[in-house]
Amino acid sequence: MNAPVDTPTLRALLTRGDLRLSLADDEGLDPAALDRAVRWVHSSDLADPTPFLSEGLVLLTTGTQFEGEPDAAAYRAYVHRLAARGVVGLGFGTEVVRAGLPPALAAACREKRMPLFEVPYRTPFIAVARANAEAIAAQTYARRSWALAAQRAIALAALRPDGLGATVAELARQLDTWVGMFDAAGELSREHPLDGLDAETAEALRREVTGVLNRGARAGSSLRLGDTPFSLQTLGRGGHLRGVIAIAAGDLDQEGRGVVTAVIAMAGLALEQQQGLSRARGALRAGLVQTLLSDDPALARRIARELWGPLPAAPIEVAVTDAAASRTDAVAELLELRVDERRGSLFFGRGDDGLVVVVPAGERAALDEVAERFGLRIGVSEPTGYDGFAVAVGQATVARDRGAGPVTPFAEVARSGVLSALGEEARALARAELAPLMAHDADEGTRLVETLQAWLDQDCSHEASARALGVHRHTVRTRLALVERVLGRDLSSFATRAELWAALRALDPA
Structure with missing residues (x-):
């Protein structure tokens, strides 16, 4: 930020010719000590002010407090107290109590x-205080004038065709630093100056912004990446963040914060106004997903080609995410970017149970990115044509719900078999079926459940079952007859055998 007037510092006071102040000794003095801001000038002759x-x-x-020529230790203790309190400089009025600066005081300050500087007799202390007060007032006026001019320039920038981009650029110029705007997906959408950050810092900043967006809370934060401080300001409402503005600057003064607040308000309003368009676009995508579920892609092909480019060419894989409603907007933002980058190789839309994503068979880079960025679970169908779209969505939903990893192909869960998909309801029915x-067995000490399972596992062979159980085949026949009486079921029926085998499997999948 450019300051049109000198900042009130000790150096500025010393260079005022009308005050005739002179620095006592700059040997060993850090030059930066003269450039510290002077908040006020005060006078006191107390031994401990x-x-x-x-x-x-x-x-x-x-120097009235030093009458009687105290020893060096007294001067040293005095200066140490001032330094500990944060005093930035000491002025000694000469020719009032004594001529010249006390050597012991100069040594303690060194x-x-x-x-330590000398204030000549002809310069009233009030003149030094007034000079600093005038500098503070001039700086305050200049900063307020700058803030008003900056807000006018930013407001005019917001009226340009790319209002958001122009606003970011104008804010960067006014603050004389790098400014970037990240969208709801955590992607850097606008920055000024272009490529103003090195790759390592840019990636670290993107990770920090992604963390802020994932938390979903509206807030401002500060951080340091390497040697560069950053301020982050969220855009949008809590739970519905629309992005983040990042500024390569540390603490801003009141005027700087006011300018940033104005930009946040304008950017937030612009993004909220775009939300209606985003909702309409999302509704259209959801409608196209419904038409694809009819396994007739003709209408979806026509509309998609006009708006987003062609649908991915068959064979395709269909994916379904578990994105909650509160996260769908952020996921959609990222997918919109990938659609623009990869026209014809990605389509997505809201389905009945999550976002539905269509990619060419074997091309899952976008799915992996979404799963990693947002911590989602995604199921992927087997390769298919658009005439099998509805079946593919069902496969992807099953893979998502039963998969253990972030991205699960349907083929992985299909290998575990149909019965592995049975839930607690099936197990409850199985227990009821086998309860008699x-x-x-519990009351009479029989082994009917064990015998029935062995017989079914041995393809209903009495001889093989007898060998597996270590009993005679007539014993197997007798036990199976008892099973029929206890259950009231005919084991010669294939349907009865299949139901009992499924019940046993449901209770003991191994």
């Missing part, structure tokens, strides 16, 4: 690297 001082002051004294046998 620190209870009445605040940090960032210049103290003026005539030891603590405290700037279990009760009989």
